[in-house]
Amino acid sequence: MVENNSSNSKIAVIGVGGWGKNHARVLGELGVLGAVCDFDAARAKEIASKHNAAPYSSVDEMLEKERLDACLVCTPTRTHSAVAKKVIDQGLHAFVEKPLSFSSQECDEMTELARKKRVTLTCGYIERFNPAVSETKKMIADKKCGDLLMLEFHRENRMPPKIKDVGIIFDTAVHDIDTAMFLFDARPNVVFARAGRHVHEFEDFATLMLGFANQRVAIISVNWLTPKKVRTFSAVCTDGIISGNFISQEIKIDNAGETVAPRLPFQEPLTLELKSFIAAVQGKENSAVSARDATNVTKVAEAALLSSETGSPIYLDLK
Numbered sequence: 650m651v652e653n654n655s656s657n658s659k660i661a662v663i664g665v666g667g668w669g670k671n672h673a674r675v676l677g678e679l680g681v682l683g684a685v686c687d688f689d690a691a692r693a694k695e696i697a698s699k700h701n702a703a704p705y706s707s708v709d710e711m712l713e714k715e716r717l718d719a720c721l722v723c724t725p726t727r728t729h730s731a732v733a734k735k736v737i738d739q740g741l742h743a744f745v746e747k748p749l750s751f752s753s754q755e756c757d758e759m760t761e762l763a764r765k766k767r768v769t770l771t772c773g774y775i776e777r778f779n780p781a782v783s784e785t786k787k788m789i790a791d792k793k794c795g796d797l798l799m800l801e802f803h804r805e806n807r808m809p810p811k812i813k814d815v816g817i818i819f820d821t822a823v824h825d826i827d828t829a830m831f832l833f834d835a836r837p838n839v840v841f842a843r844a845g846r847h848v849h850e851f852e853d854f855a856t857l858m859l860g861f862a863n864q865r866v867a868i869i870s871v872n873w874l875t876p877k878k879v880r881t882f883s884a885v886c887t888d889g890i891i892s893g894n895f896i897s898q899e900i901k902i903d904n905a906g907e908t909v910a911p912r913l914p915f916q917e918p919l920t921l922e923l924k925s926f927i928a929a930v931q932g933k934e935n936s937a938v939s940a941r942d943a944t945n946v947t948k949v950a951e952a953a954l955l956s957s958e959t960g961s962p963i964y965l966d967l968k
Contacts, residue, residue: 658718659683659716660718661685661715661717661720662684662720663686663723664723665693667723669723672723673696673697677702679924685702685703686704686708688706708735709735712739718742719930720736726748726750726815729755730759738762743759744772745771745772747943747946749940749947756944769929772938774942774943777828779898781882788891794889798864798866800832800833800867800883801870802868802869803881804879805873816849819950822950822953825867836965838964839964840857842857843855844856852954860962881895890904898916
């Protein structure tokens with residue numbers, strides 16, 4: 650059981666058909682889950698009953714009846730903007746599962762509305778909270794292996810049946826786009842990509858190259874075809890390589906002829922992520938993933954799709 654230290658907040662989860670049910674579980678453990686909403690009334694009731702929360706099948710009804718501090722939007726990607734705007738317009742803080750939207754224009758609209766309403770708008774780029782990533786970030790900052798030059802990501806497994814409205818770039822590669830910008834602490838200025846379709850309506854395999862200043866680069870390889878689940882990354886530095894596994898949360902450092910594998914306590918990234926959001930809701934800290942960060946991820950993903958369609962690199966000027 651996770652320690653309950655957040656009882657002053659009341660948060661709802663909108664959409665509990667897939668990943669949202671995990672959000673409901675963690676918020677329940679943290680003692681802040683007030684309501685659950687899903688268009689499938691039976692599903693809403695089932696999840697709500699597990700965590701002593703109020704069930705709803707209508708977002709409007711829930712927002713009218715419940716006194717909430719924030720909402721988590723875990724609906725399909727193409728509904729994110731419409732649902733999040735309803736939440737923000739009520740003066741509530743909003744956590745939107747990744748990506749913030751498939752459209753950077755919608756991201757900008759959501760961001761502006763949140764600014765006007767003076768509420769937090771953040772996005773669920775959970776790998777920032779993965780101990781393997783956070784430890785790698787510290788090592789890079791401390792120059793344990795010199796200067797970071799190149800990042801490489803592999804994220805592979807069979808196509809998840811629940812994904813219907815976007816392809817692998819917006820569903821999967823966005824995790825690594827955000828992680829690359831997080832580890833480099835910079836934004837790419839050029840994107841080149843190749844993607845294709847095999848069994849999915851949208852692209853189900855892709856390779857992206859993100860070019861950063863000073864010749865730094867991130868390579869992202871994703872597919873929904875590989876039978877075995879793979880979630881790995883490597884950070885190539887001037888004096889060594891840091892390799893990580895998103896699933897096992899293990900890292901190893903190959904440096905000067907020796908390999909070191911530090912022991913990291915296993916932690917659930919979702920719990921760390923939602924604790925961070927609760928702290929932002931309560932005004933104790935800023936959101937780890939800003940609306941601008943999330944918007945930039947969407948802009949890079951848009952550029953990757955355009956690059957794949959045109960066969961040309963796409964140059965960016967991200968703020």
